[in-house]
Amino acid sequence: MLLQFHPWASAVEAPFWQVLTQRKMDVFQLDDTHKPILGYYATGQQVRVPGRDTSVALPARFCLGTGAFSDESVSEHHNSTSRIPAFMFPAPGIVKNTNTIEDFKSIDKTALFKMTVDQIWDDITSGRSLQDPSTLNRFLLVTFADLKKFKFFYWFAFPALQADPAWTATAMEDITSVWSSAQVDSLRQQINQYRQTQPISQSGFFLVKETNDVFSVARLQDWDEFYAECDESQVTVGFADPSALDSHPGWPLRNLLALIHYQRKMTKVRILCFREIAGKQDMTASKLFTAQVPSYVPVTACPKAVGWEKNAQGKLGPRLADLAPLMDPARLADTAVDLNLKLMRWRLLPDLQLEKVQETRCLLLGAGTLGCYVARSLLGWGVRNITFVDNAKVSFSNPVRQPLFEFEDCLEGGKDKASTAAASLRKVYPGVNAVGHAFSIPMPGHPVSPQLHESVQKDIAKLEELFQSHDVIFLLMDSRESRWLPTVLGAKMKKIVINAALGFDTFLVMRHGIGQDREHQRSRGDPPLGCYFCNDVVAPTDSLSDRTLDQQCTVTRPGLSAIASASAVELMVSLRHHPDGVRAPADKEDSEGDREENTAGGQSSALGLLPHQIRGFLSRFKNLLISGQAYDRCTACSDVVLEAYEKQRYEFLFKVFEDAKHLEDVTGLTKMKEESENLDMEWDDEDDEAMEDM
Template sequence: MASGSSEAGSSDAEQPKLQFAPFCSALEAGFWHQLTQKKLNDYRLDESPKCIKAYYYNGDAVGLPTRLTLEFSAFDADVRTPARCCPAVGILYNTNTLDAFKTADKKALLEKEAKEMWDAVQSGAALKDTSILSTFILLTFADLKKYHFYYWFCFPALCFSEGIRIVQPPSLLEKVFSAKQVTALLEAYDGLCSQSGVTAVPYFLMKYAEDHMELAPLGDWDTFFTDNKKVTVGIYDPCTLSQHPGWPLRNLLILIAYTWGSKLDVVEVLCFRDRTLQGSRSILHSILFQVKLPQISLNTECPKSVGWEKNPKGAMGPRMVNLSECMDPKRLAESSVDLNLKLMRWRLVPSLDLDRVVRTKCLLLGAGTLGCNVARTLMGWGVRQITFVDNAKISYSNPVRQPLYEFEDCLNGGKSKAMAAVDRLGKIFPGVNAKGYEFSIPMPGHPVNFSEATLSQAQKDVEQLETLVSEHDVVFLLMDTRESRWLPTVIAASKRKLVINSALGFDTFVVMRHGLKKALANQNLSSVDGGDSSASSSPSTPAAAASASAAVVPSSLFSNIPGHKLGCYFCNDVVAPGDSTRDRTLDQQCTVSRPGLAMIAGALAVEMMVSILQHSEGGYAVASSSDDRMNEPPTSLGLVPHQIRGFLSRFDNVLPASLAFDKCTACSDIVLEYYEREGFHFLSQVFNSTHTFLEDLTGLTLLHQETQAAEIWDMSDDESI
């Protein structure tokens, strides 16, 4: 428990003097951008003083300077102060020329503000409005041709004619208060903040005992301290030093000495510091000490004042910041997006490789409900290069589910989805490099040989898709139909591109990454798997093979499957893709899903991509399963699954894994071999033929026949019994 009296026998000469940590100005780029707008649109040549607003925070980590922050909202007097911050009201003097900035009478400016503060102390106005004790001055010149900003910051502080003597040295709160007292103090401070209608009270009064803790506003001094035996005052202290208080204490001590100094011998000071580390709130690093205040007579003239900030070299002088590269609003938007991501890395995930995410070029095949949500999440991760492919127009039913479109986009037949999506991304974030392509993706079961023109257009569309897949790092399959995913799957598998596939049901979804093949497509399966074909071999009977390939392999049966052995979207089927829209009713042609499903699936698709990018092996990473949820995650962001299958009716996700199927109609070696050897000739056969062409080629037809024969054989055995 801190004592209320000075140590016996100690003289003033032996007692050290109290020193204060000065403020360090922190003027954000947004402040200068807003000043530029004010100068151009409002101030023009007006050099009269303007009121601005800053704030300071007391939860910084040890070692950070005592900062007074000004941001873009500094010019809005009514703006809400950020949570757990104290406001500081200041005066801006913005000069029109550099010479006027240099020759401005800094001494006169400081003395003027100091005199106003001293008058407020004498009149009692500072007791009613304690923000007067935290006023500041900012002298600026904005060179808007070069975007060079010159500034000099001042925090006026009234000085005692003699130093303030320390009676009891600063001690950390955890060494003075019991755990019960610390908890009571925190609760009492929060209660005072709630009573005052703010999230941080800059100055307060305090009384405490072993089982009692009471706080009150500064203005309640006369009724709060009735016996005057012990006086404790608290400040919301932005300083992080263990032996020194922050600058806001200086003017408070002047106020106390003038108003109540004749009745006081020693004042105890609590520097309240409220820090949150890893989600836990702590005030144990607050400090408590006692000082003896010099006497101030009631007829004293305005004391000497100090406060001009030193420059980076430690000398008295202004500072200059060159923002020529970031004053463009587009650059400001980019820096803000980057800041959000960097804060994630600085505070939560230090090993996060943001550059790898930002550099990733993403191709979105489909600009509908999934495509819009995927694009928005990609931008949230800072991805700069996004390309859309879609041949549809925006209809009246789209905007409510597809967040990149508005009602006006539906008029006059509707805008192109791909082009409208690109336009909207640019409006949301000018730093994005978005492109759109409006063409159809040829599909199995949708013939292209009706005319020479149709065939030629299909070939151009295939070549365009091949070029786009080659130019991008990740391909998202976000289309409506199963068969539209076939060609991109084949091309991406051949070019060794990471594919993220997302598909919706009514209340179910699947998000999966395709296996990323290592070896050349014309090698046999054992060569692709590095000589080990045991994990990818077919089941022993044809019936078992059909069953295994048609369903996802549970993670409990196959674990630790490397990325190059994982299956694609078509590996789970034993039939080739065909025309899924033929003879379909309206509800069967449209994707009918619960409205929130696409946002969930789209976000998970992007998060899966980012997790894969954080893995040292990328797309070749071993697939995580549901069984791995309690184990050490393989990346800084967690697991890297093969599939995420969601069930919204149960609000449940599972993480199954499945092996590549050697008879897959999209990624099997025989399909890739024919595609790479024959190109469009092979593809046109697929487009113009029924599903039996691919089934014959891959061996699925034979597998079906063997399966039927096995079933007949089993039935005859049963009958003989």
């Protein structure tokens, strides 16, 4: 009878599509050239029908899993072994992932198929398939990944060479009807030993020889030596058979017969269809039969081939895997966030360090208008760790200006802003680690009563702890003095501090320097950058008491906070990309307003200019890039302030809280002012004498 074969049924594991997505986003990008891939299969299985004394053959499953793509960091042998599950057999192939659905539909599939067939034929004629029989299982996969909708269009081809004339076969016999139980057990042991000692690429194909009821197993390439004293009737070629049918062997046999016919010029061969129950040392389901052709016909050109898989409707056509309904919505959000960012890296910003930005731990001091918009911009950059600090409650005027709050948050006195903002972020994106802390930041010129000293010390300790555990601190408060202690801590711990402040139609966004930073000066030569207080010659003091209504609220044009917040986040991301980090020099503007990169001390950021300060003027729709040096008498980042904080800590801080002028005394500003006043008086005396002479 005509020999017929059980075709493959592709079985793509859902995690494979996730791996393909990662490869597409991180490696392939717009590269649609074909890539190597590894599939696997098991021997055929039958399952019993419950309640009936019959069995049903399972499909010949061809699988792709998480190990489909190679890991170039390990050897090929170890790589292949570790990429497929136990008791499985390898099948190398190629995948061509198209960039658009139109490309997927219009791709020259015939050419791709012929390329794979030619490779199989070349392996057979060159003898490469004897050295690596797994190449007989070469396959082709064409895909299109719609990463926004998590739909994957795909079409498998399993090329098989057609014999002319076709092979015929005797009826398939159970192995137990040909050999005794002891012989079958002996053969099983030999096959197991063969699989354990040979590379996995050899495991699916082998030679069998029986001598006086003793079996031995060898590689295809050992044919001449193995069968040196045997005639053709003693030749048995085995293969791992994925079919479980009683009448049809599996698809891998087609190319194996082509190899035997071409290399050995045989017209008749006994075939062992090796089928095992995985893990149970049972191969009694294996089959034996004899395949033959009428005569040997030399083949000089590549034969015709078949092998495109049919779809679920039984027609030649692609299949669709729609994973969106099966995926965890939180995981969908993760992937979608990463997708938008990684698309930026494909063509526009290949040096974009998305992982570094994503892992940045951001501390937001202030959960008001600036805090809300900064947090949303951070989410847009994929930042996963955001912490709020704010001691206020949500008021009825907040929701329209602060997008993390709603009307219900204002009821019953209002919810805590920090924890509510964090909860809202988690609603927007469940993958974010957002937390909120409700406590006050002590300020210069705001005395602390003795009975509250212990509580304030705990708040300070908590703030110090948060600084230590975060990479970037955003100062988003609504008063000048509330920024003083965070500025001191940022300079002391050498943290990235991004400051944003609003006027009615102006804003300031700046990155703080880290004080005098003499180590930086010695290595770079350029002056260190200043902080928010470096341009002042007066200490920050109480600006919150005795304020009118317009002074109690931050009165700004509604769009200004969003602009300033976005600028603050973009400044942080640019700074994270600079090799010098917090010590990066400032890029400037020339006299005509054209931007110039200051690369004298090092590389600029991959994202472009990296200024020190951005001063925005909404009334003129204009931004100015300004650079300011650190001031050695700064009330926040000068050496004397940092030393006083380090040595005296709470004693020093409570003096500052009691009277902000203590900062002017410590930094020498008081003495400088006195000297300036004396100088003015001396000039006044001289002027008086001159007038008398006239």
